[in-house]
Amino acid sequence: MIRVGVLGASGFVGTRLTEIFHLERMAEVVPIVRSSNSLAGLARFALEWRIADALDYGALVEAFRGCDVIVHSIHGPNELLVEAPRVAYRAASRAGVRRIVYLSTAAVHGQDPAPGTDETSPLHTRHPVSYNNAKVRAEREFQRLRKGGNVEVVILRPPIVFGPRDGWVTSMAEAILARSAYVVRGEGICNTVYVDNLVHAIRLAMTADADGEVFIITDKESVTWSALYRRVSEALGNHWTVPVIEDPAVIRERLPILAKLKEFAPVGAAVPFIPRGWKIAARDAINVASVALSAARSAGRHQSINPWQLPATPTPAVPLSVALLHRCRHKFSYAKAKDRMGYEPLLSLDEGLERTLAWMRFVAYPVGPRSITDAGRAVR
Amino acid sequence: MTHTDAGARVALVGCGAVVEHIHAKVLQYLLTREPIAVVAAVDPDPSRRELISALFRGCEPIAALADLPTDTNFAIVASPVRFHAEQTIELLRRGIHVLCEKPMAMTSRECSQMNAAAAEAGCLLALGHVRRFYPVAVQIRDMIRNRSLGRALSFRMIEGSVYRWSAVSDAYFRRASGGGALRDIGVHLVDLLLWWFGQPEEVDYRDDAMGGVEANVRLRLAFDGGLTGDVYLSRDSTIRQPCFIAFEHGWAAFDPYDTNRLQIGTFAGTMLDSHLHEQVGRREAPRMGVPGATFQQAFILQFLNFMRAAAGKEMPRTSGEEGAQSIQLIERCYSARRLVDMPWMSEKEITQARMLT
Numbered sequence: 001m002i003r004v005g006v007l008g009a010s011g012f013v014g015t016r017l018t019e020i021f022h023l024e025r026m027a028e029v030v031p032i033v034r035s036s037n038s039l040a041g042l043a044r045f046a047l048e049w050r051i052a053d054a055l056d057y058g059a060l061v062e063a064f065r066g067c068d069v070i071v072h073s074i075h076g077p078n079e080l081l082v083e084a085p086r087v088a089y090r091a092a093s094r095a096g097v098r099r100i101v102y103l104s105t106a107a108v109h110g111q112d113p114a115p116g117t118d119e120t121s122p123l124h125t126r127h128p129v130s131y132n133n134a135k136v137r138a139e140r141e142f143q144r145l146r147k148g149g150n151v152e153v154v155i156l157r158p159p160i161v162f163g164p165r166d167g168w169v170t171s172m173a174e175a176i177l178a179r180s181a182y183v184v185r186g187e188g189i190c191n192t193v194y195v196d197n198l199v200h201a202i203r204l205a206m207t208a209d210a211d212g213e214v215f216i217i218t219d220k221e222s223v224t225w226s227a228l229y230r231r232v233s234e235a236l237g238n239h240w241t242v243p244v245i246e247d248p249a250v251i252r253e254r255l256p257i258l259a260k261l262k263e264f265a266p267v268g269a270a271v272p273f274i275p276r277g278w279k280i281a282a283r284d285a286i287n288v289a290s291v292a293l294s295a296a297r298s299a300g301r302h303q304s305i306n307p308w309q310l311p312a313t314p315t316p317a318v319p320l321s322v323a324l325l326h327r328c329r330h331k332f333s334y335a336k337a338k339d340r341m342g343y344e345p346l347l348s349l350d351e352g353l354e355r356t357l358a359w360m361r362f363v364a365y366p367v368g369p370r371s372i373t374d375a376g377r378a379v380r
Numbered sequence: 381m382t383h384t385d386a387g388a389r390v391a392l393v394g395c396g397a398v399v400e401h402i403h404a405k406v407l408q409y410l411l412t413r414e415p416i417a418v419v420a421a422v423d424p425d426p427s428r429r430e431l432i433s434a435l436f437r438g439c440e441p442i443a444a445l446a447d448l449p450t451d452t453n454f455a456i457v458a459s460p461v462r463f464h465a466e467q468t469i470e471l472l473r474r475g476i477h478v479l480c481e482k483p484m485a486m487t488s489r490e491c492s493q494m495n496a497a498a499a500e501a502g503c504l505l506a507l508g509h510v511r512r513f514y515p516v517a518v519q520i521r522d523m524i525r526n527r528s529l530g531r532a533l534s535f536r537m538i539e540g541s542v543y544r545w546s547a548v549s550d551a552y553f554r555r556a557s558g559g560g561a562l563r564d565i566g567v568h569l570v571d572l573l574l575w576w577f578g579q580p581e582e583v584d585y586r587d588d589a590m591g592g593v594e595a596n597v598r599l600r601l602a603f604d605g606g607l608t609g610d611v612y613l614s615r616d617s618t619i620r621q622p623c624f625i626a627f628e629h630g631w632a633a634f635d636p637y638d639t640n641r642l643q644i645g646t647f648a649g650t651m652l653d654s655h656l657h658e659q660v661g662r663r664e665a666p667r668m669g670v671p672g673a674t675f676q677q678a679f680i681l682q683f684l685n686f687m688r689a690a691a692g693k694e695m696p697r698t699s700g701e702e703g704a705q706s707i708q709l710i711e712r713c714y715s716a717r718r719l720v721d722m723p724w725m726s727e728k729e730i731t732q733a734r735m736l737t
Binding site: 020023036039165358 | 536538544545552555561588589590591594595596612615616617618619620621721723725728732736
C-alpha cells in the first residue's frame with residue numbers, strides 16, 4: 001500500500017483526506033502537523049502522526065522518511081506559502097520521496113478570470129489580492145525545483161473547496177442567520193469543488209503519468225452565487241431573500257506597509273543589501289506612523305455617526321476578493337485532469353451540498369432533515 | 381490557629397501548559413497579596429520543572445513527590461490525569477490540602493480512593509472545575525433554583541472550537557491519556573449540568589473515536605421531571621451556536637467561553653443582552669458593583685476559595701465528592717458508547733469506521 005505523508009493534515013482538506021484514505025484503505029496515511037495542538041481531530045484514528053514545522057528542514061526530512069508521496073496542503077501567511085516549497089522539496093529529496101502533490105489554487109488566475117482561462121493561461125504576480133501572488137510564487141518555486149531535482153511534482157488548482165468542517169460555508173450560514181449576507185451582482189459564477197472530489201483528484205495525482213503537470217480541479221456543475229446563497233438560506237429554514245448589491249463599497253486589501261513595499265519588485269530585490277540597523281529603524285518608524293494613521297481613521301469613523309436615525313442593517317463594504325469572486329464570469333473546466341488523469345467528480349454539486357448541510361446539522365446548525373428538495377433548481 | 385493560617389506553602393505538581401499559563405500566573409499575582417510561597421515545582425521533565433521553579437523565589441525543582449519540602453501544606457495537582465489519583469492520595473496522606481485539576485481521575489474507583497484518603501487525613505480535596513466561578517454559571521444556577529423564568533424544560537449545551545490549547549506533547553491525544561473530548565472539555569459542561577440539574581436518569585452517548593480518542597460528542601440526557609437536553613462537543617470544528625436553556629416563561633443563552641455575559645429572552649420582541657456585575661447595596665436599592673470575573677479572575681477566585689475552604693472559612697466550590705460525580709457520569713457515557721452518525725461519509729467509510737470502533 002502506498003504511504004502518503006500529508007503536510008498540513010489538520011486543515012480542512014487534510015482532515016478529510018486523512019479520513020477518506022484511512023477509512024477506505026486507499027493508502028497508509030502519515031499526518032504531519034506543525035504542533036501537538038493540531039492533533040485533536042486526527043487523534044480519532046490510531047495513526048502514527050509526525051510533528052514538523054513546514055519550514056524546519058531537519059524535522060521535515062524525518063517526517064517524510066518512508067513516505068512515497070507527500071501531499072503539500074499547508075495554510076498560513078503569504079511568506080510561509082512562498083518559503084515552504086523550497087524547504088519541503090529539499091526535505092523530500094533527502095528523504096527519498098517519489099512525488100509531491102502540491103495543492104495550489106485556481107486563484108492564481110485571479111478571482112474573476114477572463115473567459116477561456118485554463119492551465120495554459122500565463123500567470124502573473126500583479127493580482128490585487130496578495131494571496132494569489134503568493135500561490136503563483138509557490139507554484140513557480142516548485143516548478144523551478146523540479147527542473148533541477150529528482151522529486152516529481154504535480155500541481156492541483158482547486159477553486160473554492162467546500163465540505164464538512166469548512167469555515168467558508170459556516171461563515172455563509174452565519175451571515176444568513178444574522179441577516180448580514182449579501183451577493184454582489186448575483187449572476188456571477190461560483191467555481192466550486194466538493195472536498196471529496198478534490199481528494200479523489202489528489203489520489204489520482206499521486207500515481208498518474210503527470211510529472212510536472214498542473215491541473216484545474218472542479219465540480220462538474222456550474223452554480224451562481226445567488227443560487228448557492230438561496231440554497232443554503234432555504235436549508236436553514238430561512239425565508240429571507242439574500243440581497244443583491246450592484247456596486248458596493250469595496251475594501252481593498254491592506255497589507256502591512258513593509259509587506260507592500262516588498263511586493264514591489266525593485267524594493268524586494270534590494271532588501272537583502274540594506275543594513276540591519278536601517279531596517280529596524282525603518283520598521284519602527286512605519287509602525288508608529290501606522291498606529292497614528294489607524295487611530296486617526298478610527299476617530300474619524302466615530303465622529304461620523306448620526307444619532308438622528310433609526311437602527312438599520314448597514315450596507316456592507318465588501319472585501320475586494322469577495323467582490324471579484326462574486327463577479328466571476330468564467331466556469332473553470334477540468335478537461336485536462338479528465339484527459340490526463342481520468343478525473344471525473346465522484347459526487348455532484350448537489351450531493352456535495354447535501355453532505356455539507358448534513359455536517360452543519362451535525363454541528364448544531366438549524367438545518368432541516370430534508371434540506372435539498374429541489375435539486376435541479378440552483379444548478380445549470 | 382490552623383497550620384494554614386500561618387501561610388500557604390504551595391507545591392505545583394505537574395509543570396505542563398496549564399501550570400505555565402494559568403496556575404503559575406494566579407500564584408504570581410497572589411504572592412504579593414496573600415501569605416503564600418510556592419515551594420516546589422514537581423515534574424519528571426527537568427526542563428519543565430526548571431521553567432516553572434524559576435518563576436518563584438525559593439521554589440525547588442524536584443522530580444518526585446518524595447522530595448517535597450516537609451512544610452508543604454497546599455498542592456495543585458495538574459499532571460496528566462492518569463497520575464491524579466496516585467499523586468493526590470500521596471499528598472493527602474502527608475497532610476497536604478489538594479486542589480486537583482479536572483478531570484478528577486481516570487475512573488470513579490480512583491475517585492473513591494481519593495475521597496477516602498482525604499477523609500482519613502482530615503485534609504481538603506477540592507476540584508478545579510473553574511467554571512463554577514464564572515458569574516454566568518452562578519447566575520444560571522440561581523435562575524434554575526429560584527425558577528425566575530419558570531421551570532427549565534430543555535437545554536442545548538455546546539462547546540466546539542478547533543483545539544488551540546498549547547499541549548506540551550502529543551501524549552495528550554493518545555488513548556492511554558484518557559484525553560478525548562468528553563473527558564477533556566466535556567467534563568466542564570458535565571460538571572455544570574450536574575451542579576444545575578443533578579444526576580440524569582437517562583443517558584444516550586455517541587462519539588467519533590475510530591481507534592483513537594473522540595473529537596466530537598453527542599450526548600442526550602433526560603432528567604427527573606421531564607427536563608431533557610443535548611450536549612454537543614467538538615475539538616475539530618468551531619460551533620458558533622450558543623448554549624441555550626428553555627424555561628417555561630423565557631430562555632437564557634450564553635457562550636461557554638464568555639464568563640460574564642448572559643442573554644435572556646421572554647418571547648417578547650426584544651431580548652436582554654447583559655454583562656454581569658456584582659450586586660452591591662441593600663436588597664431594595666441595589667447598586668452595580670465591579671464587573672463579574674473574567675477567565676483569569678475565575679482562576680484566582682478558585683484558588684482563594686481553596687485556601688479559605690482549607691482553613692474552614694468557607695465551603696469548597698467543588699468538593700471531591702462532586703468531582704467524583706462527573707467521572708461517574710463520564711464512565712456511564714463511555715459504557716453506553718455508540719458511533720455517532722457521520723452523514724457526510726461514504727458507505728465504505730462508515731463500514732470501516734464501525735470496525736475500528
